[in-house]
Amino acid sequence: MTQLEKKIQAKIPGKDTGIEVKHSICDICTPGAHCGLDVYVKDDAIIKVEGTKGFPGSNGKLCTKGACNRQYVYRENRLKYPMRRIGPRGSGEFERITWDEAYSQIAAKLKKIKSDHGPEAVAWYTGYSKWYRPWLHRMAHSFGSLNYGTESSSCYRATEMAWQTITGRECAPDLANAKVYVGWGCNTMNNLYLPARGLKAFKERGGKVIIIDPRVTPTSEKLADLHLQIRPGTDGALALGMANLIIENGWYDAAYVESYVHGFEPFAAYVKEFTLEKASAITGVPAELIRAATQLYVQNCPACVYTPSAAVTHHINGYNNMRAILSLQVILGQIDRRGGHLPSHPSYVYVDCGFDTMEDSFVYDVKPDDCRPKIGSERFPLWSELVPEFQAMDLTRQIQEGTPYPIKGLMAFGMNARMFPQPDHLLAALDKLELVVATDLVETSVCRHADYVLPVCSSLERSELKGYGGGMLTCTTPAVSPLYESKCDTEILCDLANYLDLDDSLLRSGYEATMRYMISNLSVTLEELKDAPLPIKVKELRSYQPGTYLEKGFETPTGKLELYSERIAAIIRRIGRADLDPLPTYRSSFDPADPQKFPLTLIAGARLTNAIHSRLHEVPWMRSLRPRPTVDMNPEDAARLNLKEGDTIELSTSWGSITTLVKLTHTGLPGDVYMYHGYAESDVNSLIGQAHLDPYSGFPGFRQVRCAVRKVEV
Numbered sequence: 001m002t003q004l005e006k007k008i009q010a011k012i013p014g015k016d017t018g019i020e021v022k023h024s025i026c027d028i029c030t031p032g033a034h035c036g037l038d039v040y041v042k043d044d045a046i047i048k049v050e051g052t053k054g055f056p057g058s059n060g061k062l063c064t065k066g067a068c069n070r071q072y073v074y075r076e077n078r079l080k081y082p083m084r085r086i087g088p089r090g091s092g093e094f095e096r097i098t099w100d101e102a103y104s105q106i107a108a109k110l111k112k113i114k115s116d117h118g119p120e121a122v123a124w125y126t127g128y129s130k131w132y133r134p135w136l137h138r139m140a141h142s143f144g145s146l147n148y149g150t151e152s153s154s155c156y157r158a159t160e161m162a163w164q165t166i167t168g169r170e171c172a173p174d175l176a177n178a179k180v181y182v183g184w185g186c187n188t189m190n191n192l193y194l195p196a197r198g199l200k201a202f203k204e205r206g207g208k209v210i211i212i213d214p215r216v217t218p219t220s221e222k223l224a225d226l227h228l229q230i231r232p233g234t235d236g237a238l239a240l241g242m243a244n245l246i247i248e249n250g251w252y253d254a255a256y257v258e259s260y261v262h263g264f265e266p267f268a269a270y271v272k273e274f275t276l277e278k279a280s281a282i283t284g285v286p287a288e289l290i291r292a293a294t295q296l297y298v299q300n301c302p303a304c305v306y307t308p309s310a311a312v313t314h315h316i317n318g319y320n321n322m323r324a325i326l327s328l329q330v331i332l333g334q335i336d337r338r339g340g341h342l343p344s345h346p347s348y349v350y351v352d353c354g355f356d357t358m359e360d361s362f363v364y365d366v367k368p369d370d371c372r373p374k375i376g377s378e379r380f381p382l383w384s385e386l387v388p389e390f391q392a393m394d395l396t397r398q399i400q401e402g403t404p405y406p407i408k409g410l411m412a413f414g415m416n417a418r419m420f421p422q423p424d425h426l427l428a429a430l431d432k433l434e435l436v437v438a439t440d441l442v443e444t445s446v447c448r449h450a451d452y453v454l455p456v457c458s459s460l461e462r463s464e465l466k467g468y469g470g471g472m473l474t475c476t477t478p479a480v481s482p483l484y485e486s487k488c489d490t491e492i493l494c495d496l497a498n499y500l501d502l503d504d505s506l507l508r509s510g511y512e513a514t515m516r517y518m519i520s521n522l523s524v525t526l527e528e529l530k531d532a533p534l535p536i537k538v539k540e541l542r543s544y545q546p547g548t549y550l551e552k553g554f555e556t557p558t559g560k561l562e563l564y565s566e567r568i569a570a571i572i573r574r575i576g577r578a579d580l581d582p583l584p585t586y587r588s589s590f591d592p593a594d595p596q597k598f599p600l601t602l603i604a605g606a607r608l609t610n611a612i613h614s615r616l617h618e619v620p621w622m623r624s625l626r627p628r629p630t631v632d633m634n635p636e637d638a639a640r641l642n643l644k645e646g647d648t649i650e651l652s653t654s655w656g657s658i659t660t661l662v663k664l665t666h667t668g669l670p671g672d673v674y675m676y677h678g679y680a681e682s683d684v685n686s687l688i689g690q691a692h693l694d695p696y697s698g699f700p701g702f703r704q705v706r707c708a709v710r711k712v713e714v
Contacts, residue, residue: 018042022479023052023533025466026066027459029612030309031130031350033057033194034459034466035066036534039479046070046460046480054534056468057194064609068621069460073483075618077442079455080484089431092448099485099495106452107499109435110143113409119144120372122435123407125392127151127414128615130349131464132489134359135507135514136413137388139493141366142504146374146390147407151419153392157383158313158697162322164386165565166330168555171341172352173304174546175199178339180208180300184235184325185311189218191607199223208300210293212238213311214603215674216667226293232603232672233589233704234283235312236321239328240586241279242294244271246331251298253333260550261330263564263582270583282586284669301332302339314605315589316694316701323584330561338546345544348518353467355540358518366504372405380698381571382580391698393420396690399429409435413489414456415446418614418678421688421700422655439492442618445680455486462488463530465515471541473522475515475529490514568696579695589704591692593654598706599671600637602653604684605702606674614678629679630663631709636670638662641709648712651675653687653705659712673707 019042025034026049036055040047049069053060082102087093097105113121124140124147126133133150140148163170175181175198188196196219203209203223211217211224212235220227230238246252247268257264276287283290297303305325312322334340347353375398376391377384383391399407410433417423423445430436430449438450447453461482465475482488487495490511497507506517516526523539553559557566569582590601610616610625617623631651633643643649647662651673660675660682668674675684685702692701 019047022477024460024476024479025464025474026062026069027129027131027464028065028069028072028615029063033192035062035194036060037062037066037069037460037479039069039460041479044480046073052534056470056472056535061193063193064622064625065612065616068616068619069458071619071621072616073458073460075442077618078483079440079443079447079453079486081455082485083453085451089436089449090427092443094453099487102452102454103495103499106435106437107496110409110500113434114144117406117408118372119368120147120405121407122409122411123147123149123375123390123395124411125149125395125413125415127416127419128613129414129459131459131466132413132493133349134363134518135490135493137363138366138504138507139497141363141368142497142502142507143500144368144371146368146371148388149375149390149392149395151392151416152387152389153698154310154314154419154700154702156309157387157389158319158694158699159307159309159322161382161386161697162313162319162326163307165323165382165567166326166556166562167335167343167549170344171335172344173306174302174339174342175202175304178202178207178302178304180210180297180303181306182297182303183209183211183213183219183224183306185213185308186211186306187213187215187217187219187607188306189222190609208296210296214669214672215606226289226296228283228285228289228293229669230283230285231669232601233315233317233321236317236324236584236586237274237279237282238285238290239321239324240271240274240584241276241283241290242297243267243324243328243331244274244279245276245291245294246298246328247271252331256333257331260561262556262558262560262562262566264331267327267563267583270585274586297328298332301334302337303329303332303334304340305329310605311703313694313697313699314701314703316692316704317587317589318699318701319694319696320581320584320586324586327563327584330563335561336547336549342544342546343549348465348467351467351469353469353473354471354542355538356521357467358521362506362514362518375407376698378404380695381575381577382568382696383698385567385571393690393693393698393700396420396426396429399432408433410437412436412438412446412450414440415444416613417445418680418683418685420690421685421692421702422690423683423685425690439489454492455484456489456492457482457486461486463511463515465518465529466535468535471537472535473519473524473529473538474532474535475526477530577695589701591654591689591701591705593706595706598653598708600707600709601672602651602684602687602705602707603668603672603674603703604688604705605677606632608676611676611678614680617678617680626676628661629675629682630661632663632665632668632674633709634666634668634670634672635664637673637709638664641711643709643711648714649709650712651684651687651707651709653707655689656687658682658684658686673709677702
């Protein structure tokens with residue numbers, strides 16, 4: 001127990017009625033799954049947290065991460081006050097300053113960079129959390145730059161891009177009306193308990209479940225009718241093999257394809273090479289199991305599929321693998337049909353609540369004209385066209401090379417270097433900048449390389465506007481006062497807008513006023529949202545009618561579902577990129593390292609129930625569930641290498657090596673080793689090259705790299 005927790009524990013009475021239960025939300029995880037919290041408070045201190053009964057989705061339940069919110073808030077390494085660097089970058093030598101000093105000095109340096117090098121020379125980046133992203137995006141625009149970036153440069157956006165290429169927008173599974181569910185890289189029983197409950201109910205009412213995953217997981221064991229245990233990174237080959245089987249046997253929806261699909265003929269011609277035998281040879285899945293899964297899929301439509309945020313797309317051909325997966329839904333006629341996938345219309349911070357807010361106006365009404373291109377635009381032209389953010393995986397290179405123009409400043413809100421391949425390269429690049437400002441809850445490696453560090457507060461210490469599916473909206477109030485001198489990210493942004501003298505009266509009006517603007521088109525007021533103990537269903541809830549896009553046309557260049565992407569074809573014609581293809585072609589996602597020297601496959605980033613990136617590795621309850629960084633290894637490989645459980649090993653790739661421990665498990669295939677990322681002492685992302693990126697999305701190939709393992713004597 002930390003010293004701070006001991007002080008809090010001392011406040012708990014034996015018998016006392018002075019404890020208040022306040023309502024808040026947990027924002028440790030993704031934006032769609034923020035669960036309701038009952039926060040027990042005495043003397044402005046958190047005593048414990050529980051789930052809020054009746055809350056949308058969670059309904060009183062919490063996962064392991066949510067249950068540790070008190071420890072998450074009261075960590076010893078919380079940042080306490082604004083600081084200015086006084087030692088070399090990376091030394092962690094800072095002095096305490098006031099907020100006024102911090103704002104004034106940061107604003108002066110930002111103005112100088114803007115004057116000397118242009119507004120695009122400052123990059124505005126956000127990692128976790130995601131709730132304040134519209135404010136940071138508007139700040140970048142008001143400053144005069146399109147260089148707004150997020151951790152979505154390596155999380156989820158590639159999946160969304162695959163949807164956009166084919167349909168024009170992301171589509172969501174209509175599980176309530178489906179009869180079969182195909183889970184590509186799906187392990188909801190381990191890492192997404194809210195969807196897992198829905199999938200369990202689907203199974204209980206007779207739905208068929210196919211799980212495609214290189215590992216045996218709780219989801220494959222408890223829910224799968226069929227589990228296809230493929231080799232990592234071969235999802236595209238499997239999908240194309242299934243497509244060939246469907247077309248060859250006439251199982252596709254010919255009328256749907258004729259009316260609504262563009263590029264079927266070249267797609268059908270391409271997939272002919274993916275016979276069952278070839279698909280089996282590439283994926284390692286027996287041909288008859290591929291046939292059985294395809295028949296189960298086809299014969300039980302309507303069907304929807306699970307499209308993960310990273311499991312498929314963290315390969316250097318991940319985007320095309322995802323396109324191949326979605327192509328199956330297209331030829332089976334499962335897009336914009338009940339029980340398949342329905343177009344999604346995000347309301348606020350990525351969540352489709354079923355109503356509109358003013359978020360788009362808030363972000364884009366001040367979008368600057370005639371700007372230099374976003375970071376990564378030349379290298380990843382498809383990303384640049386589809387995503388209104390810079391591709392942060394190109395940030396290190398642009399800082400180092402200064403092309404196509406120099407980057408001189410970085411405003412890093414919650415930036416986690418360990419989300420990047422070869423994070424030390426990123427930190428070295430930051431040291432070349434004229435200004436680095438880091439905001440965070442706790443000290444991170446980015447903070448240690450910053451010129452100014454600003455402390456922010458947790459979700460339990462601030463107000464937060466939050467929407468949920470089904471027309472639900474809430475605005476929390478602080479359960480406790482912000483610790484030390486911390487502020488919420490939005491307050492920092494609004495304050496800084498004033499110190500910068502930005503021509504943006506709305507942003508300068510403050511957080512409360514901007515929240516009111518965000519919901520100004522709705523009939524509910526901010527006061528009503530704050531006063532309600534649970535999220536409110538807004539009157540403006542609208543229901544989508546399946547088939548609307550089929551009737552009016554999709555948001556693609558042809559107005560149809562595109563198996564052959566005219567958008568990609570236009571890029572190829574314009575700039576001549578031989579590494580791009582309008583069809584969802586398959587190629588190996590391995591790095592070019594010598595397979596004799598590096599005979600195993602490293603998959604970095606597989607989920608743990610007790611972690612989300614590196615945010616919880618220093619929280620005692622969570623760290624206790626896996627106190628040491630370990631590599632999951634099949635016992636066959638361990639026996640061959642004379643290794644046993646708990647042995648110390650050197651894990652190496654062509655980019656470097658780390659030391660870690662062995663954990664034996666039969667869940668993965670022989671030849672594959674799995675390691676979770678984010679451990680400071682054994683950072684697996686340091687083994688992934690910064691140029692090992694998908695040419696379409698820019699996503700890192702975290703989940704398929706050649707590696708070697710050798711025992712280390714200690």
